[in-house]
Amino acid sequence: MNLDSEDSNLLVSLQADDPTAFETIYNHMASKLLHYVNSRIQNREQSEEIVQEIFVSLWVRRQEIDIHNSIEAYLYAAAKYQLLNYIRSESIRHKYAEHFALFASMQSENTEEFINLTDLKTAIEEHVSQLPPKCQQVFRLSRFTGKSIQEIADEMSISTRTVENYITQALKHLRQALAQYPWTVILMVVQAMQ
DSSP, rough: OOOHHHHHHHHHHTTTTTHHHHHHHHHHHHHHHHHHHHHHHHHHHHHHHHHHHHHHHHHHTTTOOOOOOOOOHHHHHHHHHHHHHHHHHHHHHHHHHHHHHHHHHTTTTTGGGSSOOHHHHHHHHHHHSSOOOHHHHHHHIIISSOOHHHHHHHTTOOHHHHHHHHHHHHHHHHHHHHTTTTTTHHHHHHHOOO
């Protein structure tokens, strides 16, 4: 199925960096996507963030996207993809919380037998401080202040892809530097440092 002429014209204008085309698409689709996403996850704030990510991605990738059916179908597919990522990350976060609860319940008075969480926090802070300045800043904004990838990209005037790369680099560094600790515990302690 080919694009209809209206979608085709919008796509050509969008790929020619026309903000009016982007605004037209946004005005037509934003509320529909928000309703769709929020009906699945029942979290208005998170739904708004997901929709924002979809439109940021549309603008950033405007010259490379290849739409065959319709812009609406493309955006709904993007919403499904973002929803799957969100659900997957929530599931992982829940799993880490369970691991951490189990770990915490195993703590006993014999502290020599168990990881000292204060020492682990200090070690994490020390290893984060070893990262390159921008990587360190991105990681702190993401993990210690809870900012979204888009918020960090806007604040630092860098792409969302660069933000994701810095976070990946920081997590890889922590995983290697703190290999003696269970990875799920490290992640939970990092999250608790917010």
